[in-house]
Amino acid sequence: MSFNVIKRTLLAMCIVSQTACSAVDNTAQATGPLQKDKQPNVLVLMFDDMRFDTFSYRGGPVNTPNIDALAAESVRFDNAMTTTGLCSPSRAAFYTGRWGHKTGLDDNVELYHTRLAELDLKEGGLIRRASDAGYFVGHVGKWHLGARGTELRGAEFDEGQGHEPRERFSRVYTPYSKVSQVEGYYQGKLDKGNEKHEYYKTLDGTYEDTEAYKKVVLGKAMLKKMAKDQRPFFGVVSFNQPHPAYRVPEPYASMYDPATLELPANHLAKRVNKPLAQGGIWWPWHDVGHMSDLDWRKSRAHYYGAIAMVDRIVGELLQTAKEEGIYDDLRIVLWGDQGSMLGEHGLYDKGPYAYDELMRMPLLIRDPNITPKIVKRQVSMLDVTPTLAEWMALKPDGDVDGHTLTPLMKKGDQAEAGQPDTALYAYEWYNGSWFGIRAIRTPEFKFVWNLGDNRDEFYDLANDPLELNNLIKHKGYEKQRKEMVTLLKAELARVDDPSLKMLTYHAKAYLDPQQKQSAH
Template sequence: MLALLGGHLFVAKTDIAVSKVAAATKIEAVSAKAKINNIQNNKAQHKAKPNILILFFDDMRFDSFSYRGGPVPTPNIDALAAASTRFDMAMTTTGLCSPSRAALFTGRWGHRTGLDDNVELWHSRLSELDPNQGGIIRRAKDAGYYIGYVGKWHLGANGPQKRGADFIGAFEKDDKEAVRPFTPDSDLEQVRGYIAGKRDANGEKHQYYETLPGTYEDTITSEKVRSGQEFLHLAAKKKEPFFGVISFQQPHPPYRVPEPYASMFDPDKVTLPVNHMAARVDTPLSQEYPYWPWHDVSHMNEDDWRKARAHYYGAIAMIDHAVGQIIETAKKEGVYDDLHIILLGDQGSMIGEHGLYDKAAYAYDELMRIPLLVRDPDIAPRIVNRHVSLMDIPATMSEWMGLAADGESDGRSLTPLMKRGDVALSDEEDRAFYAYEWYNGAWFGLRAIRTKQYKYVWNPGDKNDELYDLINDPGEMTNLAPNSAYKEQIRNLRGQLLDHLRAVHDPSAGRLEKLIARTGG
């Protein structure tokens, strides 16, 4: 209310009070709106920078889980599969630990990174992945992520620390640079003993299978779970988003597990695959030589193979328990609902298929194919049956985290397949590529292409290339490359392989060009 007093205009006290209330109300409204905007901005920022957890396993085959119809009940991994995109045709880049891990953490083939062999092992010429290859860990750190790394690295001493990791756990021998590479003298004596008829404790062959003393709680696997749980506990309290890797040694051969896992599967009831101990005909000569002492399997009888496979299945069951513990911890810490999870193996492994054990420079499916589950809580679960590569995982994570590029990327984001399924990739694009340049100091230069029906393996160090009809011969027991009736298929696949090698600037492209020119395809 206005009043004229002594020639001056005054505002009544009641009007002042009303004005103050209105102003306060306006301030509260603005403040409330600001709070809502802040919440929305925080949500948007969180959505742009999601929390990510990789569950990484060593030499884990694609075919053992119950969600794939395999022989091992895996309820925890099955539950994760049901909440994820299942990539049932995922392939590794190289069937060897260090090169496949380098590809995962850099998104580049070995000819770009210089890491194309195992490190710090007998005959290997390499000691580490070049620290200048900072990869996904360094890029995530630079983008403001809290970084945790637990377990096996196998790319040189202190690699995650050099790339900015904040939390390191259960890191074992990878924290020290090796003065000399690991040389398997004692393993050679052990295998020589098997050939002479000797056995280890409990009548076992510990280079292939072993019942460990103690319980699950005494295992390295359990140690890694505890360390991973500690990381999740700390990460949950941080303001910044987190990126964590829990990397397990299991189920890498030899297959060593405690009870009850060691006797969980009856060896006599284990089903051996059709290509178990299958004769290798028209295959590279390199497959006939043991590159490690335990590759000599001449002493292994059917009972030994069954026991080795039963112990492998026990290792998968133990892994499933570990996955369950990690998932439960993520839920307990309140980070699960928005958590992006990737579960994968670095490559597979041989358990008697083609008469082979462990791994070496070949491209059989038991080694080349990997399990891959990708959980994005904002994308509905589905099954994808198109070929994808381990190389596509860093490209996908880079997209999730909005990371700046740090050089060439040889992968593609998996998001379109996760959102749209198989239709997101054409039939012509439905293929995967594979390389095996070195194996512990021995050169092979192998390159391979896998399509829905065929797998072609180029072996430049041998007279025998390989061609398998994966539909009619899923066990890859008949090499069709020498058969003149398949000239056109080989010509076509070589052409596709050459296009790929050129696209990624692989130096081996020139050599394949010469082969094609000399042979007319």
């Protein structure tokens, strides 16, 4: 029986027995494995739609001294990949350590016109597992996996949820107002401050007036409470920032001059020989035909300002941990659930594609017992879950689709020398629309299988890192395509992906170049 079950039982007995009440306070002290000197304290800092390439520690355009300082104390995974470029599926993968075809969570929840309302409560994930192991579990901020999901899984400190409702199985949010707002932009109508608030917005007030700061305050309160508790703790502070639309107050809104921003070569690049769905309007703000060059620049400038604000957020939370005396041995994970498009390939936000700007994510892992280093091998978000489970000695709760990162953290890239350096990515649904995308990435190449289209993608990342040229039909890459398809088949087989059966048929022309493909 877990500590929390014992505690709840004893609390129920308090009305008839003062001895039982005393036992509640003494149980944790009597249970050796639950003491802080036995089990590590863990803090996860999670951000929404945060790209991998913006921080100053990566040579990016935004000065991020607090994140840089954490990076200097951490193992940097500079080639970390999300599972899905969409909020709910990526978060479900993180908490459970499993792909969506196993958990049933492969689309956003609670947004039009999704078929899903929540992650099945049978999928307790890290929160339930840590709670059952006797950890003090806290969660602040965005969850996006169903109403009251953290509370129902055992989080004792459960505050500051994101946009999700607090009532289970509520009607989905439908963006009627956003449709008319974007239509107005085509008519020359602008929002307050002559801005386009579905893309960029200067918020009234200051940093202390933002929704993000409210979560900072709650995060600090959680850390202070955890510092006083005798149990080890597992805490998550999850922010909506810097998710589009990019909305920040001053001074962040004016921190970067739109006119002087350096734009990548794939900015507004025409999509040639690309899948049809990439140009779809899957959310009203995907309609970007009204965007001027200055609009795009302002959106990017506001995103950079949001990252500067994120850096302040990180600094304040870690400073609180230091002031409370829990920082020195604290294990920390900082990550973003996926990237975001800032105009690359003419795209905004996220959608059914596998471009690096969306597929890659930032990942820092601090273990004070491990020497900081940079790992260049590709790792998956799914690898973070078993790493955390290993730290906290959590009991297994099902399939493990990733692998612990501890060997890479201790020995660096050489820990997996000679093994295939691959990353698997999927994009099954977007708010009720099905695409069935699977992608396999190596440092040199990327193959994207678009099951919901008849045009696949193949990129030579070494020579075309911006993924401008789809080489799926190029005869000079037949061998490489065959190798990538073989790697994809192996990964789909490893994780029991049901799409493997269809790939077996679709891949014949790639595996046997003498056969003609029926499409493309």
